[in-house]
Amino acid sequence: MLIGKVLLALGLVLAFEGAVYALFPTFLRRIVRQVDMVNDAQLRLGGLVALVSGVVLVWLVN
Secondary structure (H helix, E strand, C coil): CHHHHHHHHHHHHHHHHHHHHHHCHHHHHHHHHHHHCCCHHHHHHHHHHHHHHHHHHHHHHC
16 A cells, blocks of 8 residues: 555654754754855755665665
């Protein structure tokens, strides 16, 4: 069931993000300010690295 796995993954992401926001709000504000200072190329590269890492991890698990 692909849809079940997608919903499970989405639920895990939301739970993790919610926990981080609830437990470390000051830290997150600091991170957001720092992200604003990063140029677009570096931000894009970081996003691509995260994307590829996530796809590889899912591929390895399956």
